[in-house]
Amino acid sequence: MGGLGSGRRWHYGANETVDDYRELSIKSLNDSGLISLGNSFTLNWRCGEQKVGSIRILVEENRLRLSYRHQVTGGEWESINYPVHLSWSDCHFGGKRPWFLCPVKGCNKRVAKLYGGRVFVCRHCLNLAYPSQKENTDDRLLRQANKIRERLGWRPGILNPKGGKPKGMHWSTFEKLEAEHDDFLEKACMNLNKQLGAWF
Numbered sequence: 001m002g003g004l005g006s007g008r009r010w011h012y013g014a015n016e017t018v019d020d021y022r023e024l025s026i027k028s029l030n031d032s033g034l035i036s037l038g039n040s041f042t043l044n045w046r047c048g049e050q051k052v053g054s055i056r057i058l059v060e061e062n063r064l065r066l067s068y069r070h071q072v073t074g075g076e077w078e079s080i081n082y083p084v085h086l087s088w089s090d091c092h093f094g095g096k097r098p099w100f101l102c103p104v105k106g107c108n109k110r111v112a113k114l115y116g117g118r119v120f121v122c123r124h125c126l127n128l129a130y131p132s133q134k135e136n137t138d139d140r141l142l143r144q145a146n147k148i149r150e151r152l153g154w155r156p157g158i159l160n161p162k163g164g165k166p167k168g169m170h171w172s173t174f175e176k177l178e179a180e181h182d183d184f185l186e187k188a189c190m191n192l193n194k195q196l197g198a199w200f
Contacts, residue, residue, distance in 0.1 A: 016128055021115035022053055026086070026098050035059055035086075035098055048153030049166075055116075062086050070118050084120065138191050145184040148177050158185055 022045055029035055037059055045053040058065040063083040071077045085101040087110050099110040102122040114120040115128060146156050152174070154163035162181075165174040 016126070021117060021126065021128065022120075024055075024100070024114045024116065024120055026100050026112055029057075030098050035064075037061060047150065066120060072118075078118075080118065082119070084114065138188050141184045141188040141191070145181050145188070148181040148184070152177060152181075158188070 024043075026035075034041055034057075039059040041057055043055050043057065044051050053068075055066055055068040058067070060083065063085045065081065065083050067079075067081045069077045070080050082103060084103050087099045087101050088096040089099065091097050099112060100114050100122070102109045102111060102114070102125060103119065104121050104125045107122065107125050109122050109124060111122045111124075113123070115123055115126055117126070142158060145158055149156055149160075149163075152163060152169075153166050154160070162178070165171065
């Protein structure tokens with residue numbers, strides 16, 4: 001039925017993008033110093049202050065073991081535990097860079113990110129597009145503004161008021177994000193004014 005290792009690719013729908021799934025980035029894990037043999041850690045996904053998911057990762061030799069619980073809407077919780085193998089490539093200025101090898105049988109593609117539903121796989125196996133491939137300029141600006149709002153814990157939607165600085169965030173980071181948010185918003189509103197001017 002399309003499970004891990006069945007030989008079938010996932011093709012959930014051409015309308016879905018990488019933003020619709022939880023993301024695992026091998027670059028982020030490696031840059032944080034977490035890819036060390038025997039290391040064990042938990043990653044959490046948050047929407048504002050609220051935790052919306054978590055995954056336990058154990059670093060084994062040339063692979064990561066992923067352990068988490070998954071629930072299909074209205075169904076029973078299922079415990080998931082499986083390895084994702086790693087591949088390493090040489091960097092131009094020395095050292096090595098890790099990559100995920102997609103765990104789907106018949107894929108094994110070397111990728112920087114995996115996207116999780118029941119199982120974390122590459123975007124090709126999920127047939128996912130990047131949001132930028134499916135949106136016009138205004139959509140892109142509004143999506144970028146909303147992404148910042150989510151990071152700051154503000155209510156989504158440009159018509160909603162701004163919130164405050166999240167607890168624990170440095171003021172310099174907050175002010176940079178707020179300025180980026182305002183820039184995206186201003187450009188989107190300018191484009192909207194041009195379109196309205198063309199209609200009336």
